[in-house]
Amino acid sequence: MKDYTIDITLSEARKEKPVAEQLQFGKTFTDHMFIMDYTEGKGWHDPRIVPYQPLILDPAAMVFHYGQSVFEGLKAYLTKDEAILLFRPDKNMERLNRSNDRLCIPRIDEEFAIEALKQLISVDRDWIPTAEGTSLYIRPFVISTEPFLGVAPSSRYQFIIILSPVGSYYKEGIHPVKIAVESEFVRAVLGGTGTAKTGGNYAASLKAQQVSNLKGYSQVLWLDGVERKYIEEVGSMNIFFKINGEVITPSLNGSILEGVTRNSIISLLKHWDIPIVERRISIDEVYEAYKEGVLEEAFGTGTAAVISPIGELFMKEEKLIINNSQTGELSKKLYDTLTGIQTGKDIDSFGWVVKVN
Template sequence: MNKSLTFIENNHKKEKPKTKEIPFGRTFTDHMFLMDYEEGKGWHEPRIAPYEPLTLDPAAMIFHYGQTVFEGLKAYRTDDDRILLFRPEKNFERLNQSSDRLSIPPIDEDEVMGYLKELLKVEKDWVPSFEGTSLYIRPFIIATEPNLAVSPSKRYTFMIILSPVGPYFSGGIHPVTINVEEKFTRAVKGGTGMAKTAGNYSSGYQAQAKASQTGNNDVLWLDGIEKRYIEEVGSMNIFFKIDGEVVTPALSGSILRGITRTSILEVLNEWDIPVTERRITIEEVYQAYEDGKLEEAFGTGTAAVISPVGTFNWNGKQIVINNHDIGPLSQKLYDTITGIQRGRKEDTYNWTVEV
């Protein structure tokens, strides 16, 4: 690490969770990482400090123009008490891609990886050991310059906060029900759909609320122009197994480059299972269902890893997949990725990083 890392110890330690029933994103560790940016000075003052509220000027540009990016990854405790990260370099690479789209200065990916490891060493006892649990890691950047001019900020703060979380699926993975959204638009090519930035998520709340009110777990977004081409689920990339071939929407500039998505593609290629990245319409999926060729569908993401889809609700029609049961490929992929993440399967891909 090129810059001197300062450590300020928190003398008021919190109680750590004692069971695996840990609500997502509500419990936070004793420390966080911070680093500031100023135009002409660059990124400076990396520090691990007590987790506490921030003090920001009311005119800080994050409040007014939403200039912010974030990431999400996890640390896992193995059965032999090691702590593993899963492809963390991909998260920092994607953070910089998001920053570029939002006109935020890039971080040094290798340097920040070192800071993350140091933070995790300080907070190692917060990585839970209960089955299915993990330590969620949230790196993010916010614009802090007090300025109401519509232009990129000249000051930023980069932070990493940590949150122990319980298993995404209690009692194992379960197929979900998804509503195909036809009114609202998540993103369009040339917009910010490929970036992990705050507004992409809050703009989907109305569609998610509508889906929940009708008994759905999530939303499947269609393209913003023709409302035909499948893009992604609210919190996941999406895959379909049709007549022996796995198909996922191609990255078009409006779809997030999921790290679990990338990993699944690599695994499928190694297993010699035909897999294609291309444009696919909701009509094609429905026709495959009508023809008895739609074998499986599943979402992929950091939180759930693999989330099988049991039912799509589209235009008054129900597409029920595999009798709303988990498909064999979904289960095998879930077992493989989680096995690598937790050190229970050999990592022949060199994806895991030990802290």
């Protein structure tokens, strides 16, 4: 880890904290933020924690015009013993650097990035909610800041971390959601930016999500961008199907984002000796499994929602009701186990949890 000293300026005007039970996802932000600058020829420099505030950027800043940006998402939890826990932050910082590489953004020092977010969380520790299902969401991101209207990598960047106390990502919580199979738009293709966590991927997904929302569906199920038949992701999550006792998740194919929660779920299933396969799976295979009565469960996985059971798939003008629109036994067990480890309620036999203090 590079020897940086983080300058800390505390806010003199503290915000009123929201009622934990009324928290929505991503609507409220804490008193402070972390910022670090990059200048070509100088590298990353001037790490600091400052009061949460608007950014001042030139209108020609390249992020506005060419979308050179990446981000991550992870959570902090407060245990009953007042310890602050992070869940696999090393995996998030590894992925941030993979995204940086794809977007031609200079790599960050991963160990220092974790140390920076630890210090930021310590400053704003009073913002960590303790109500059931709540946590402190952490959003590290990098943006290009050079004022230049030319299509080329920027020579200047900012690495920023902001914090947000959150409730459930979906209003349904752990209860099953309804998903529409997307047949018109695509999320990503091999060789594109699907494996990077960059804003442009999400901007491109909004139209399909908007259309599905109007029809009463929470999210869309994305198919591959070439043959339009192989399943990739669900909304902004990885997806799993339990078919005739075996769990299947799409293999990482160069267009699917490698989720930290996905990786953790696979490890848990292997630990429990539950058959888990990473391979290509078509929407027709899922449809046939449904018709044969062997599609037992389906669920999405991601940092924000952790586990999101799927109770209905809308495809071919037909509603496929999965597990009677009830949360499946495996989905519930995975959710309880993973959140138990994350919050310190259960033993972490995998070495995933990192203490902040």
